[in-house]
Amino acid sequence: MSAIVVLAGGVGAARFLEGVVQVAPPATVTAIVNTGDDFALHGLMIAPDLDIVTCTLADLIDREQGWGIAGDTTACMDWLGRLGGPTWFKLGDRDLALHIRRTALLRAGYRLSAVADAFRQALGVAVRILPMSDDPAPTHILTDAGELHFEEYLVRRRAQDVVQGVRLHAAGPALPTAEVLAALAEARLVLIAPSNPVVSIGPILALPGVREALRACSAPVIAVSPIVGGAAIKGPAVPLMRAVAMEVSALGIARAYSDILDGIVIDTVDAGLAPAIAALGLRVTVCDTIMRGPAEKAQLARAALALGTAVLEG
């Protein structure tokens, strides 16, 4: 059984995973998911990336938005607003069930890992879904308006503030779970999804032991660049990468991961960067990386898997 481990953020990773499960048996796939976006609102524990990945793979996601549940309503949130509660983060009625149940289980003493596993099973997802950590590991964005939780920066303030820096694991030390370390140790192939390198993949790589495990592992490590033609496919990657002095290009992605990477899949529009990436000692596959629909998702996953195989075969 070839075990594929995918380091994952939110929307981009979820779509990529939909491709992976078309070209590999879903039960052999494990997603290690960023929890840096997790936060509490209305006293409820919200885990955006875990929910996006789980609900996308369950085919329950609102595909227009990329997050939230298809056909969801907002009766509860409308009333929360009426009662004076914050409404800047949209919570659908079905969506809220995830947050309510997660919060109840966490308060009852369950680990986030156990909750994530229960949810993916309840929603019929065969892919194993591992939160990167059971510890709180909030990502803070340092801006000219002060230090903000990532979701406050992104959603509440619509990514309008000038980004000066990023503070990962802002609540203090966070550890990867035993499941995460075991999955990395047992992986036959590690894929880094086309997610934000700073705030989606960054928090996973910053956990003690994770970068070391990826450096040491015998499995090929293949990334898919989330930067196409110098721009992010989705989200605020550009200001965040700039704030941490990453070059905003597929080459910048390759450099950011170069100590752990064997190969990278970049978009055809970035073909000109292939020699510079190869010069870092990395294999490069150039193909269309824009995931318009199921066929493109499968094709991108197939390219990443093939690159992994090529690395193994030397």
Place this chain on the structure above:
Amino acid sequence: MSAIVVLAGGVGAARFLEGVVQVAPPATVTAIVNTGDDFALHGLMIAPDLDIVTCTLADLIDREQGWGIAGDTTACMDWLGRLGGPTWFKLGDRDLALHIRRTALLRAGYRLSAVADAFRQALGVAVRILPMSDDPAPTHILTDAGELHFEEYLVRRRAQDVVQGVRLHAAGPALPTAEVLAALAEARLVLIAPSNPVVSIGPILALPGVREALRACSAPVIAVSPIVGGAAIKGPAVPLMRAVAMEVSALGIARAYSDILDGIVIDTVDAGLAPAIAALGLRVTVCDTIMRGPAEKAQLARAALALGTAVLEG
């Protein structure tokens, strides 16, 4: 300004209060509401009687059920069930906003009294709504199936178990709030709504100092019997009254409250009990007490107020 204080349970009290606000300025009315039914579900603090009273007076109640919010949906609860959560207590999506916001505010350190006041103001209710206590004061029902929280007995197990007894304030000592004691001290008229004497009014009267305050107060104390023709208008009053050795009749109600009562309003079908009640030293008004609509509610409230006036005039 004549201040009217109404001791209140859930549905019956809420309907009676709708009558009171037709015959007295709402801002002069204070409801002291039972919190013995309050419990936690999905980690959320649910306060059935407070919500019923508040939403009824806000004209937002589901009038078919007598509880819940009119036109509410259950998208969240359907998903809570899908995720393995308990579904025996129906929670509408709008309804949930009350529980989520209340729980968040309580966890943030607000008193239940402050939350109840914020909610009634947000929903445009002029009547002051006071929880009987800020302390947890759950009512337990002792049954042949064990000791159950009242809502478990009533809703989860549909009041099917044999009742052997009742344990009020089962979490330990609970105190009335300062606002409750002040309202009783300043009252010009105290009304006991037609609520269950054991599990709705009982928990209020069992708070240290409340019964004493009612005995000592100069304001007339007038009850409206919730028992008509030997049966409860609504809910499981019969087995609960029997379990605590109360006679299930308007006379039983009068006896249960006789130490604090000046008068009682009973239904025309119970007119034959009037002499026995009068023999207890109480004034009696006999009238139609079934609150079919707004007119009957107002008429019943008017009868209670008139009886209070009659007591004052000797």
